[in-house]
Amino acid sequence: MEVEAADAQVTSPQAARAGRRRPPGDSASRQRVLDAAVRCILEQGLYRASSNAIAEQAGLSWGVIQYYFGTREALMLAVLEEGARRLDVAVRDAEIAGQALTERVESYLEILARYYGSPDYLVFTQVLISLSHDPRTSAQTRERLERVNTTTQPPMRRLQAQVLQGTGVTEPAVASLLFHSLRGLALSQVMLGAIPAVDLPEVSQQFPAHRKLLAEALALLIEQKGAEAAASSRP
Numbered sequence: 001m002e003v004e005a006a007d008a009q010v011t012s013p014q015a016a017r018a019g020r021r022r023p024p025g026d027s028a029s030r031q032r033v034l035d036a037a038v039r040c041i042l043e044q045g046l047y048r049a050s051s052n053a054i055a056e057q058a059g060l061s062w063g064v065i066q067y068y069f070g071t072r073e074a075l076m077l078a079v080l081e082e083g084a085r086r087l088d089v090a091v092r093d094a095e096i097a098g099q100a101l102t103e104r105v106e107s108y109l110e111i112l113a114r115y116y117g118s119p120d121y122l123v124f125t126q127v128l129i130s131l132s133h134d135p136r137t138s139a140q141t142r143e144r145l146e147r148v149n150t151t152t153q154p155p156m157r158r159l160q161a162q163v164l165q166g167t168g169v170t171e172p173a174v175a176s177l178l179f180h181s182l183r184g185l186a187l188s189q190v191m192l193g194a195i196p197a198v199d200l201p202e203v204s205q206q207f208p209a210h211r212k213l214l215a216e217a218l219a220l221l222i223e224q225k226g227a228e229a230a231a232s233s234r235p
Contacts, residue, residue, distance in 0.1 A: 083124030
């Protein structure tokens with residue numbers, strides 16, 4: 001159905017706000033709010049990170065933040081998108097280094113740790129869980145997750161293929177185990193560092209050794225699976 005010229009002059013308040021000219025530095029100010037929201041949630045937790053607390057962290061009034069995002073829910077959705085952007089940056093142009101299989105596994109771990117080993121990942125997880133269970137935002141959250149998967153799956157599969165290159169292993173379960181094992185170790189390390197009541201310096205000091213041991217164990221598993229695949233293909 002076509003819109004008559006007279007009708008086109010009638011705009012909603014949302015459209016009017018969208019058409020307003022925003023001040024210079026708009027993109028930088030928006031990023032400033034997102035960074036402040038992430039810091040505030042990390043320091044205070046999702047439910048204590050109120051609108052006013054985020055505004056104070058950003059050094060702006062809540063009115064200014066509303067100008068960019070509208071509601072707190074919309075701001076949290078933008079935080080979730082910021083997490084997706086950072087994941088894309090971490091994996092999009094990354095390359096696996098190393099000749100030996102163990103070296104390649106360790107290289108993959110280092111790439112994953114750039115994102116999953118950051119304290120900010122705990123913020124994105126909190127926001128994701130909250131938005132997924134909120135009827136007001138659950139549908140938008142699912143849509144954003146689908147978009148994230150579409151964007152990040154190709155580079156993630158490319159990295160996994162580089163790790164497994166020359167091993168003869170093609171099982172999707174092996175690539176999946178590789179990802180979840182390495183992400184789990186990175187997440188375990190960052191969780192210990194993010195909980196103030198937990199002080200386990202001896203465990204933290206062992207993480208470099210844990211990384212190496214896990215890489216070696218996964219490399220052995222991959223080599224075993226490769227040998228099994230080669231044996232099954234022989235006549």
